[in-house]
Amino acid sequence: MGLSLEHDETRLGEVVETSTTGFVAQCYQLFGAPPLGALVKSGGPYPAYGVVHQVSTQGIDPTRRPVARGQDEATEEDVYRSNPQLAHLLRTDFQAVIVGHSAEEDLRYHLPPTPPPIYAFVHMCSTEEVRMFTANPAFLRPLATSSITALEEVVAACLRYTAPMQEDTEKFLIGVGKQLAGFFPGDFRRVETILRRAAL
């Protein structure tokens, strides 16, 4: 699963902050973040799989907040057209929870020995890759047991994102549902909430 160094369509950005359980990537394109719950993959010695759980756009200088510019413009697009420099003064970041990695050509459903390094490229996973990685419903464990905010929402978003890529969506969701019941013992309410949102 070597990484190509050429620029390709799936490349979203690179790691700018990293830790054992997750990383932050900066997008090459302003507003170029993958959807909430999407499966991404970083480079590095242990290519890590992550689920997107937090997307933010702000000024490059965090101490200075952008000022409003659109009072005289007709549309929102016009604001950017009239201020081409904005694309360079603003940045879009996204955070991912690491849910597994690949090592020796194999998928591992636990955390990698070291997280992706700073500047590791971050790619969108192909449908084929999503299907392979999610074939084992245990892939949700690191996400479901993490302490991110809006956990249920993110898990549900992840299922909305991955389920349509499966050969048998229903079977996939039932399998995942059973796993979730195991992750949240004595809290079937939570499982129910997620499943109902996942199936929307």
Add this chain to the structure above:
Amino acid sequence: MNTSTNPHGRYLGNVVGGSLNRGIEVRLDPQVPVEEMALGQHVVIQGQSRRFFGIITDITLETSDDSVRANPPDLSNPLVASVVSSTAVYATLQVLPMLALEGEMALIDGPMPAKTVPPHFAPVHLAAKEDVEMVFGREDERHFWVGTPLDLEERINIDLEEFVKRSNGVFGKSGTGKTFLTRLLLVGILQKSAAVNLVFDMQSEYGWMGTSEGTGTVKGLKQLFPSKVAVFSLDEEHGRRRGISPDYLVKVGYNQIEPEDIEMLRETLNLSEVAADAAFTVAGHFGQQRWLRQFLDLDGQEVQELSKSINVNERALSTLHNRLRRLSRFHFVTERETDESVEEILRYLDRGIHVVLEFGRYQNELAAYILVANLLTRRIHSRYVTRKEEAMGDQAKEPRPLVITIEEAHRFLSPGIASQTIFGTIAREMRKYNVTLLVVDQRPSGIDDEVMSQLGTKLSCLLDNERDVDAVMSGVSGARELRSVLSKLDSKQESLIFGHAVPMPIVVRVRDYGTNESYRELGFQEASELRQQMERDADDLFGGR
């Protein structure tokens, strides 16, 4: 059969806990619909080196999450419904381990009582035909087919040779099939020649024919096996009305009735203790042979005088006098009899012919039933005791093992009298003198505890009175679990069998009795078939035409 081979029945789930006493807890696989499980079904649990045989004694619905009890999830969402049914809710089976088959030894020793439990997560399967056959054996010269397990077509056999070694009981409330089951057992004993039967047939259900709610009448033992069964009767007219004559007409002489017989009749004749005791005094006064005749001949005045001279309470004595008069209404009671009736019964039994004593028109006269059964049994038993002692261990000289069947057994074996009566004695001494009882009763709680505990094998149809269930279950290991099985039996033709004649408790649907097919399966041959058989035999002997 190698005990480590794959079990044959359906996979049910895995062991998750439990104990030998309380039973094993099995978590039911979500794929198995809980409604398909039933109390009394047999399961096989595959341990590491043993295979366990058990019986389902309870089925429980569980939740791993209490919140779903209070707030059931939205089952209209098929995804939620499907996930909840396989995660947050589940069913457990309570399984009482009964037998263990150990490795290759099982082939030689057969199953042994389970003394340990299977490990956690041992897989559990429904018992299959092969398993049941291994445990209950095939029908052979000592095993008799009584019925089928609830969920299999397999035949369940009981070991009749073991059965007749002790007294046994058939219980169940009225209309549950006790009589039909008893009749089958009698046929079995007859066919396997395990013993000879003497049946006190109060309602005339065993001898010539029986009644059935569905089809009207069913064949009795005499119709099925004319050359092996003799019908004795107390009532000549009864037989004549049906166009059949009994093999022997039984009479009872006043001289044969003893104060002990009166003691047995206390409840039936509604006598006080004092009144019943007075019979002993009266007998002492007039002498054993003549006391009853002479006592009944007295008029009121003379009874009064007698009470003074023998120093017995006057009221009690005159009550006794009044009540005993009822006996003189029985046509089978005569002035004087020798023990010819008893001798005749014994002559038949000695030839291996089974005797059914029908009560004819006295079928609702409990007093007649108790009196005659008690009086005859006492005499027959005493002959057996003498002959057994004379045989001095020489098996060839011993009298044939005898099974005495009594209905309404609690009348003979109630706690107050069981210690004194002949039936109590027989029940307690087991097979010492080659006589055992087959007691049939709808009110087992009325039978003395000690007698109940002596019964070797119990066959119980549905009982719904707590006390009756307790009585049947007393002293049985796993009683608490089996009780629930017992009280959930079908209201007809289903029986829980446990005790010496079966390797483990089992619920059976009792074999059908009353159809032509059932008669044929029991070895009955129509007259035309018999003729053909005889002709074939003759051909074999003399060479065909």
